[in-house]
Amino acid sequence: MTFIDPWFLAQLRDLHTTETWLKSGVSLADLTPADFGEVKRRGFSDPQIGAALGVDALTVRAARTAAGVTPSFRRVDTCAAEFAAETPYMYSCYDGNDESAPTNNKKVLILGGGPNRIGQGIEFDYCCCHASFALRDAGYETIMMNSNPETVSTDYDTSSRLYFEPLTVEDVLNVIETERPDGIIVQFGGQTPLKLATPIAKYLAANPLQAASGAGPVRIWGTQPESIDAAEDRDLWYTVLQGLNIRQPPGSVVSSEEEAVKAANGLGYPVMVRPSFVLGGRAMEIVYSEKDVRRYINTAVEVDPERPVLVDKVGRGGGGGATRAGANKKRKTHAPPSPSPSTVPGPRRRDRRRRPVRHGRQRDHLRHHAAHRASGRPLWRLGVLHPDADHRRRRAGRHPGLDAQNRARAQSGGRRGGRGEEGERGARPARPPTPPSPHPRRSACSTSSFACRTATCTSSRPTPARRAPCRLSRKRSATPWPRTRPC
Numbered sequence: 001m002t003f004i005d006p007w008f009l010a011q012l013r014d015l016h017t018t019e020t021w022l023k024s025g026v027s028l029a030d031l032t033p034a035d036f037g038e039v040k041r042r043g044f045s046d047p048q049i050g051a052a053l054g055v056d057a058l059t060v061r062a063a064r065t066a067a068g069v070t071p072s073f074r075r076v077d078t079c080a081a082e083f084a085a086e087t088p089y090m091y092s093c094y095d096g097n098d099e100s101a102p103t104n105n106k107k108v109l110i111l112g113g114g115p116n117r118i119g120q121g122i123e124f125d126y127c128c129c130h131a132s133f134a135l136r137d138a139g140y141e142t143i144m145m146n147s148n149p150e151t152v153s154t155d156y157d158t159s160s161r162l163y164f165e166p167l168t169v170e171d172v173l174n175v176i177e178t179e180r181p182d183g184i185i186v187q188f189g190g191q192t193p194l195k196l197a198t199p200i201a202k203y204l205a206a207n208p209l210q211a212a213s214g215a216g217p218v219r220i221w222g223t224q225p226e227s228i229d230a231a232e233d234r235d236l237w238y239t240v241l242q243g244l245n246i247r248q249p250p251g252s253v254v255s256s257e258e259e260a261v262k263a264a265n266g267l268g269y270p271v272m273v274r275p276s277f278v279l280g281g282r283a284m285e286i287v288y289s290e291k292d293v294r295r296y297i298n299t300a301v302e303v304d305p306e307r308p309v310l311v312d313k314v315g316r317g318g319g320g321g322a323t324r325a326g327a328n329k330k331r332k333t334h335a336p337p338s339p340s341p342s343t344v345p346g347p348r349r350r351d352r353r354r355r356p357v358r359h360g361r362q363r364d365h366l367r368h369h370a371a372h373r374a375s376g377r378p379l380w381r382l383g384v385l386h387p388d389a390d391h392r393r394r395r396a397g398r399h400p401g402l403d404a405q406n407r408a409r410a411q412s413g414g415r416r417g418g419r420g421e422e423g424e425r426g427a428r429p430a431r432p433p434t435p436p437s438p439h440p441r442r443s444a445c446s447t448s449s450f451a452c453r454t455a456t457c458t459s460s461r462p463t464p465a466r467r468a469p470c471r472l473s474r475k476r477s478a479t480p481w482p483r484t485r486p487c
Contacts, residue, residue, distance in 0.1 A: 194232070
């Protein structure tokens, strides 16, 4: 058993049955409005219907529109009927019940980036959001069209209206005909809406549509499709560079396997092959033989006159050949002089690490620590060394006399026992005992505030142990030590 619900199997059977019926010899003229409605309700797009019937997608759209079969938009209540939603979400269907309710205000349609892909950043969504914010501040109603719910552009407060629709020519034209915005912005959503710029512009040129606000025809704002094509179509881009007399590596644009092999053999290997109308270096590869060229053309990309492939020479100065732009000039190359034995640099000395700059209380603590060490007094009195035996044995080799001090401290029976004992530096007067503090939560201390921070407190009340590594001995030992709490 596959544990697949029979409902899904029924849906797949209906799709197969519909496609088989469309390919059985039915022509576009034979489709009635009921047939169009049933096919669209089963999820077939205009390009899919056109591929089954052997006609263009725009031709299918014209026939469907003439038959009166248009999508209707249902509204998603973002507030669950608790109160009136200010930002409606719409999605399309073909049930004949339209809830879009477009307005006649000044509005702009912004095309988002669509689903996230590997290698795609979040800058597209960022640009779409700020375009919406700027247009709303300018007094326009913003309409966001995006099919990715995991973006900020699809949040409830980013735009005035949101259409959860795929970013295809058919769906974008459906939203345009429903809303009739003043302008359409396509340059902020990345490669997905950029590919839609030219088909949308051609459709609007052939079928003019007036904006709902009465400001004129619906048109694309910002970067025009001609400029987008000039930047993406490498053949047009080469023409622009040649007109500006800008040098570039030699290469060619091919539209078949044999043209790619001929161009690569003429340029000399290695060559870089990549498709046109892509951004970010997707499907780019460096090949080193004719076999690799044929493998790339057959497996990596789809090559046809509408999807050409670029073949460019890889190497300094284009391998010494003529470039596309400025082929009448050759770049002079000079071999670098061979270094003499006297000029060959030796091994680099390791630069001394810069000491970190200390500030404030840490700097004062270090100064006191240095003065304490210079005086010859044991470091454990500062509270920066762990008093256990293992740590003392590890540090006995670096600090001569530390064992004698530890033994004197152990004989005195306390951590501060060596104060009145006879040590290496002679006898010292013992500190008088501190009377207990009358306060129940604090203990009396006869030391100053600074000494209390750096020395062990002599309060009668035991202080809780705090697990914190010593800043001064961190490189020597990572063992946590019980610090005493300042008075």
